[in-house]
Amino acid sequence: MAAPETSTAAVPTLYTNNTLRNAFGGVLSFFILLLIGVMAFSIRLFSVIKYESVIHEFDPYFNYRVTQFLAKNGIYEFWNWFDDRTWYPLGRVIGGTVYPGLTLTAGTIWWLLNSLNIPLSVETVCVFTAPIFSAFASWATFLLTKEVKGTGAGLTAAALLAMVPSYISRSVAGSYDNEAVAIFALIFTFYLYIKTLNTGSLFYATLNSIAYFYMVCSWGGYTFIINLIPMHVLLCIVTGRFSSRLYIAYAPLVVLGTLLAALVPVVGFNAVMTSEHFASFLVFIILHVVAFVYYIKGILSPKMFKVAVTLVVSVGLAVCCAVIAVLIALVASSPTKGWSGRSLSLLDPTYASKYIPIIASVSEHQPPTWPSYFMDINVLAFLVPAGIIACFSPLSDSSSFVVLYIATSVYFSGVMVRLMLVFAPAACITSGIALSQSFDVFTRSIKFQLPGISSNTEVDAAETSSATAEAQNDAVKTEKSEETSKNRPSKKSKKKEKEEKPSTKAKAEKRLLALPLDSSVISLLLLILLGAFYVVHCVWAAAEAYSAPSIVLTSRSHDGLHVFDDFREAYGWLRHNTDVDDKVASWWDYGYQTTAMANRTVIVDNNTWNNTHIATVGTAMSSPEKAAWEIFHSLDVKYVLVVFGGLVGYPSDDINKFLWMVRIGGGVFPHIKEPDYLRDGQYRIDSQATPTMLNCLMYKLSYYRFVETDGKGFDRVRQTEIGKKHFKLTHFEEVFTTHHWMVRIYKLKPPKNRIRGKTKKSKSQKTSSTSSRGKRSGSGKKNPWQ
Amino acid sequence: MGRASSKEDAGALFHSLRSAYAATPLNLKIIDLYVGFSIFTALIQVVYMAIVGSFPFNSFLSGVLSCVGTAVLAVCLRIQVNKENKEFKDLPPERAFADFVLCNLVLHLVIMNFLG
Numbered sequence: 001m002a003a004p005e006t007s008t009a010a011v012p013t014l015y016t017n018n019t020l021r022n023a024f025g026g027v028l029s030f031f032i033l034l035l036i037g038v039m040a041f042s043i044r045l046f047s048v049i050k051y052e053s054v055i056h057e058f059d060p061y062f063n064y065r066v067t068q069f070l071a072k073n074g075i076y077e078f079w080n081w082f083d084d085r086t087w088y089p090l091g092r093v094i095g096g097t098v099y100p101g102l103t104l105t106a107g108t109i110w111w112l113l114n115s116l117n118i119p120l121s122v123e124t125v126c127v128f129t130a131p132i133f134s135a136f137a138s139w140a141t142f143l144l145t146k147e148v149k150g151t152g153a154g155l156t157a158a159a160l161l162a163m164v165p166s167y168i169s170r171s172v173a174g175s176y177d178n179e180a181v182a183i184f185a186l187i188f189t190f191y192l193y194i195k196t197l198n199t200g201s202l203f204y205a206t207l208n209s210i211a212y213f214y215m216v217c218s219w220g221g222y223t224f225i226i227n228l229i230p231m232h233v234l235l236c237i238v239t240g241r242f243s244s245r246l247y248i249a250y251a252p253l254v255v256l257g258t259l260l261a262a263l264v265p266v267v268g269f270n271a272v273m274t275s276e277h278f279a280s281f282l283v284f285i286i287l288h289v290v291a292f293v294y295y296i297k298g299i300l301s302p303k304m305f306k307v308a309v310t311l312v313v314s315v316g317l318a319v320c321c322a323v324i325a326v327l328i329a330l331v332a333s334s335p336t337k338g339w340s341g342r343s344l345s346l347l348d349p350t351y352a353s354k355y356i357p358i359i360a361s362v363s364e365h366q367p368p369t370w371p372s373y374f375m376d377i378n379v380l381a382f383l384v385p386a387g388i389i390a391c392f393s394p395l396s397d398s399s400s401f402v403v404l405y406i407a408t409s410v411y412f413s414g415v416m417v418r419l420m421l422v423f424a425p426a427a428c429i430t431s432g433i434a435l436s437q438s439f440d441v442f443t444r445s446i447k448f449q450l451p452g453i454s455s456n457t458e459v460d461a462a463e464t465s466s467a468t469a470e471a472q473n474d475a476v477k478t479e480k481s482e483e484t485s486k487n488r489p490s491k492k493s494k495k496k497e498k499e500e501k502p503s504t505k506a507k508a509e510k511r512l513l514a515l516p517l518d519s520s521v522i523s524l525l526l527l528i529l530l531g532a533f534y535v536v537h538c539v540w541a542a543a544e545a546y547s548a549p550s551i552v553l554t555s556r557s558h559d560g561l562h563v564f565d566d567f568r569e570a571y572g573w574l575r576h577n578t579d580v581d582d583k584v585a586s587w588w589d590y591g592y593q594t595t596a597m598a599n600r601t602v603i604v605d606n607n608t609w610n611n612t613h614i615a616t617v618g619t620a621m622s623s624p625e626k627a628a629w630e631i632f633h634s635l636d637v638k639y640v641l642v643v644f645g646g647l648v649g650y651p652s653d654d655i656n657k658f659l660w661m662v663r664i665g666g667g668v669f670p671h672i673k674e675p676d677y678l679r680d681g682q683y684r685i686d687s688q689a690t691p692t693m694l695n696c697l698m699y700k701l702s703y704y705r706f707v708e709t710d711g712k713g714f715d716r717v718r719q720t721e722i723g724k725k726h727f728k729l730t731h732f733e734e735v736f737t738t739h740h741w742m743v744r745i746y747k748l749k750p751p752k753n754r755i756r757g758k759t760k761k762s763k764s765q766k767t768s769s770t771s772s773r774g775k776r777s778g779s780g781k782k783n784p785w786q
Numbered sequence: 787m788g789r790a791s792s793k794e795d796a797g798a799l800f801h802s803l804r805s806a807y808a809a810t811p812l813n814l815k816i817i818d819l820y821v822g823f824s825i826f827t828a829l830i831q832v833v834y835m836a837i838v839g840s841f842p843f844n845s846f847l848s849g850v851l852s853c854v855g856t857a858v859l860a861v862c863l864r865i866q867v868n869k870e871n872k873e874f875k876d877l878p879p880e881r882a883f884a885d886f887v888l889c890n891l892v893l894h895l896v897i898m899n900f901l902g
Contacts, residue, residue: 200873202862202885206892244865244873252862252889255855259896262847269843291861299806307795308803 025151032155033142037135040162043539044131044172047547053127053174056549058589058606060176061596063102064126066094070107071122078103079265085601086591087613088583088635096265097609101185101218102178105129130171130180137184138162141425141432144191147198148391148398149433152440157432163534165541166376166424172547179421182219187425189215189225190405193249194398200245205252212253213260216267223276224422226257228408230283232401237290241397247291254284346415368417375541376420379534380431387430390437406430439527442520449517551593553650564648567593570641570743573736574598578639585632586641587621587654587661588614594641603635611668618665621658621698622672628697629731632748640732640746644702646715646722647741653717658698659683686720694724701746704729709741817864821857828853848900855893859886 047056055064070078081094110125138158146154161167170179192208195201216222233250236242258280261271271277297305373381384406391399406426413423515523553564574584575598584600591605604614620631632640645653654661659674666672676692677683684690685699693699707713707725714721729746736745810818831849840846866874866882874882 200866202859202866202882202889205862206885206889210892244871248862248865251858252855255851255858256889256893256896259848259851259855259893259900262844263896263900269847272847296803299810300802304799304802307799311796311799 029151029155033139033158036138036142036155036158036162039159040135040138041131043163043542044134044168046172046543047549048127048173050543050547051549051552051554053124054549054551055123055127055176056172056174056551057177058592060126060174062592062606063176063178064123065592065596066098067103067106067110067126068122069094070103071110075104075107085595085599086605086607087610088601088603090610090613092607092609096268097607099178099218099220099266100264101214101216102129102176102181104217105133105181106176126176127174130175130177131173133181133184134162134167134171137167137187137425140184140187140191141428144187144194145429145432147191147194148396148402148429149436153433153436155432156436156439157429160380160428160432160534161425163538163542164377164380164424164428165538165546166420168538168542169376169546170421172542174549178219182215182221183421183425185211185215185218186221186225186422190401193229193253194401196249197245197397197401200248202248202252205248206256208249209253209256209260212257213263216257216261216264221419221422222261224408224412226261226277227279228405229253230280231408232404233283233287235400235404236397237286239400241400242290242294246397247287250287251284254280346412346419364418365416367415368413368420372417372420375545377424377427378537379530380427383431383434384427386438387432387434390433391430402426402429402433435527439524441515442524442527445514445520446517446524448514449520555648564650564740564742566738566740566742568597569738570736570745571597573738574600574639574641574745577736582638583636584639584641585617585620585635585637587617587643587657589657590641590643600639603637611664615665615668618661619669619672621654621661622665622677622696624695625697625700625729625731629748633751638748639735640701640748642698642701642744642746644741644744645717646702646706647709649716650742651717653702653742654698655685655702656717661698684720685715685718685722687723689723699724700727700729701732701744704734704744706741811869814864814868817860817867821860821864824853824857824860828857842902844900844902848897848902852893852897855897856890859889859893862886862889 055061066078069081073081078100079095082091083094084091086092106122106125106129109129110120110122113120113125138161141161142154142158144154145157167183170177171183189208189211192204192211196204196208212222212225215225229250233246236246258271258277261267261277262269296308300308368376388403388406391403406423406429409419409423409426412419514520551567555562555564571594574594578584578600580599582600583603584594584598585603586594588604588606588608591602591607594600594602595605604610604617608614616631616635620628623631643650643653644655645651646655658677662672662674662677666674677690677696679688679690679693683693685693685703689699703713703715703722703724704727706715706722712721713725731749732746733749734744735747737743828850831846831853835846863882863886865871866877866885867879868874
């Protein structure tokens, strides 16, 4: 830092003052970061405190089971594992179809702790992996934003990311899913890219490639990185910001990154053959062409350069056209133009609903509603535009990257609600920039106007005024800071930055641009108030909205808290009362939980890789009893599991999911026609329901004996009485129903040894004595199964 | 007439390119030679694949990408070592070379794993 141009006697003291302040600021930043990490960890612990340390949802159970296997059998077995307990009879190659990053990370942590004689169980490590990595992610956000705008903005962005509800929703303690480590890898990769771009060091380029490798290992969303970075490089070239640092930042990443991506078995050769990666190769070629042009321009005289250009253009254009024609022919020959189904549904949001009902049926793949933006990023929704403008005010390579990042992530978050998660870090970075800038302006105005403060007046003319104007126009209430206790430290650290600026800025015109004192003070207070609102909202969202483990449900009533632990009850019953090799059929939602907790073989699970197999199960659920029995018997199924919420009002039960069973089944087996189940375009289960609906297996298995509960068979979810109340099951027998009737398990009846009356065709037309009782299932034929 | 003048222009162009290139320092010329060599090796591999078929595709990929990779890294080294480059004037060439070696090490580790 430069000592100001005062007397020599004053120089040493000012110099030591500056270093002392810098050292103090550094230590303070360190402690602030530590606190941010602790906050990120602890805000995610609500579910552990309110319920217990249990793994949530569906997908995490699969990851948990894989981690158990890894911990027990070691890494070689894991790479070569063929799982025969799911997708019966097909099985699943786990080593080649799973993104190993998360399980390897948790396995390594478990192994490390156990070798240090800290005996944590695998489940504990799995539950707490996500909060630990969210602390790392907020530190990575600090590093990234520091590269773009400085320490103050970095601390603000880190604090925002630690609490943003969108990220909390996918990384609470217990949510052991890929995004828990993938978001950290994403931000860290971006940080290393920006660092390489700013410094031009090949060392950071190597680290960048390794971080990208970790991201590829962790999540399928790595295609976002390998498309965003080429887009940014193209943007830099087009806007005239080509430099050798850009080459060093991008070219090694492409080569090393493609190789490393091809190393991961899930990706394999897709790294060079699918359209998701073509953008990176195209920009690689463009970058080399541009670099070559700059080099030639540098060593030739301008006249010669013109000659070279005309020569090259005439020859090169023809060659280029030929190559492009070949490439287009290759790409157009594949029906999806080389993109995978999921990526295509991102680019064309209507694609999935037309062609792949399974992708369309996942609730996370639906577009988000407007309120969900406010719920998930709250105050940041106002601050993001201010941050984008602050990024322009000076536009550097790194700030153009942030602008591009946020623009693309906003688009993708609008397509699929799951991708709000990728949008959250971008929102935090830009909001952090906006906040720290406006905080700068106000505190500096106050400092000017308070008498007796140091006369070290600084400048900051145009950018401050524009930042101020925007910040003020964005409604004064859109300022915030973290906790009040952090205000002073961040003020001081920003003051230090101000001290350094005069030395770098030209000592030309210094215009004082300060706001009136009272408006600055009021704005500062409103900033703090806004911050308080943000914090309150985040804590509320973490505690109430996103901490439900969804395997245990609770409800409050006049006589206290009810706990619904039916799922684990059912899986426990399966585990203890069936043979190890018995096959269980259910809708694909419950596959992972069944294999992990009940330890039984399932037919379909959440991986949904085989549409026909799922359609088979869907057809079975939509068919009458006999046809369903045939289908299940051909798959060696012994038990059928159905989730039913009608008694307690649990809305995510199988009857509500039934429309997907019909659609997916009907997509593969044309004899299942959706209009057969609809009355006036709606699925109904009351007396107005169609006969096909009342006869299908799902209806029967859900409502068997339901009328015994209250005498009328009133379904609390659909809010009607059921249509067919008294019936018997002919091919299935009920073996277990949980306490609140939420999970019902049925066993397939074995075929009888002797079939009466089958050879005498004339007699089989008469209704026999077995159908003389009550209302039967409508068929008058003799039933050989009873 | 246009063609003759363009031919003369092409000739003049090559001459000026040649003379300008001859003025580059020796260490940069060595690096350029290395880049040319690795690109040439990559081309040989591609031609071989075109003749014989791409069966162990991972071997082909790792072979070609290792050549392209060292070429790219050598170009980065050249950028960092070039004295005319003002952005890197306070980067000691030993540091640049050490980074080059490190990156190559990582690259070839990956290559050997992927070679099959």
